[in-house]
Amino acid sequence: MRAELKPKLSPMSAVVEELRASSEEVGAILIFLGVVRGVSRGRKVLRLEYEAHPELAPEVLTRLVREARERHGVLDAVIEHKVGTADVGEPVMCIAVASRHRREGFSALRELVERVKHEAPIWKKEVTEEGAYWVEERGGGKPFIELVSPVEVVVNEEMNAQELIVRLGLRAEGARIVRGGHEVELKALLRRGDRVKIIPARARPSSASSQRGK
Amino acid sequence: MRVVVRAFARLREEIGKDRLILELPDEATLEELLTRVLGKPHGGHVMVAVNNRLLPSEGLARVRLRDGDVVDFMPPASGG
Numbered sequence: 614m615r616a617e618l619k620p621k622l623s624p625m626s627a628v629v630e631e632l633r634a635s636s637e638e639v640g641a642i643l644i645f646l647g648v649v650r651g652v653s654r655g656r657k658v659l660r661l662e663y664e665a666h667p668e669l670a671p672e673v674l675t676r677l678v679r680e681a682r683e684r685h686g687v688l689d690a691v692i693e694h695k696v697g698t699a700d701v702g703e704p705v706m707c708i709a710v711a712s713r714h715r716r717e718g719f720s721a722l723r724e725l726v727e728r729v730k731h732e733a734p735i736w737k738k739e740v741t742e743e744g745a746y747w748v749e750e751r752g753g754g755k756p757f758i759e760l761v762s763p764v765e766v767v768v769n770e771e772m773n774a775q776e777l778i779v780r781l782g783l784r785a786e787g788a789r790i791v792r793g794g795h796e797v798e799l800k801a802l803l804r805r806g807d808r809v810k811i812i813p814a815r816a817r818p819s820s821a822s823s824q825r826g827k
Numbered sequence: 828m829r830v831v832v833r834a835f836a837r838l839r840e841e842i843g844k845d846r847l848i849l850e851l852p853d854e855a856t857l858e859e860l861l862t863r864v865l866g867k868p869h870g871g872h873v874m875v876a877v878n879n880r881l882l883p884s885e886g887l888a889r890v891r892l893r894d895g896d897v898v899d900f901m902p903p904a905s906g907g
Binding site: 668669672673706730731733738747814 | 835836837840876879902903905906907
């Protein structure tokens with residue numbers, strides 16, 4: 614288990630070897646490698662500049678790896694995230710997971726990628742031909758979508774409650790997930806076919822019922 | 828009391844410094860500090876850590892500061 618900020622990412626072969634050797638039970642190694650795109654929102658990108666909180670970023674990354682192991686039962690995981698200046702095409706984020714089988718590996722990897730992007734105190738500035746901009750993917754800190762009243766969804770694929778919220782582009786803080794009349798924790802596993810209600814932070818039970826009546 | 832504010836990324840550029848030392852009234856809250864340093868409009872979109880401990884975004888306003896606290900103001904994460 615390893616989670617680090619690095620000025621230059623390790624060669625992929627070294628990461629694969631590290632995970633392959635971590636346990637005799639390893640049956641799958643899955644890797645997400647983020648690289649610097651040369652075009653962003655129609656602008657030609659010259660480079661990215663990454664900044665991270667020097668103490669908190671490694672701490673958060675380590676916690677995310679630990680939680681992914683606990684939630685999904687994967688055997689080992691590595692996160693390396695770039696800090697400093699990155700050229701177009703350069704690898705800037707490597708998340709690699711070793712698991713017994715592909716299923717839990719894919720789940721853990723997808724969740725880790727989303728959580729690193731949204732929870733680790735790491736920031737990037739895009740330097741383009743038209744100027745330099747701090748990237749804030751949620752539009753100045755707002756979530757993609759803001760729930761104003763509870764919604765009910767059916768889960769078509771196994772995932773935990775936190776992942777459901779992230780995949781819907783919603784803000785996890787304060788949101789409650791209810792299944793079968795009972796609130797579930799964010800780490801609770803949701804199964805295919807589960808019908809769950811997402812109650813946003815501002816719609817507590819009393820207001821939730823009145824909003825349903827509108 | 829005296830607190831140290833550290834600002835990161837976009838917030839550091841907006842404030843123009845990576846570190847401020849501020850005198851605050853005793854019992855000052857984080858909300859008062861946020862307002863003084865960043866202005867109201869920023870309040871909801873800032874990650875905050877006190878003494879290297881990240882705080883949940885809900886209830887920030889009620890957190891009381893203590894003399895010697897180091898408070899980090901950070902924009903929403905945008906790594907990857």
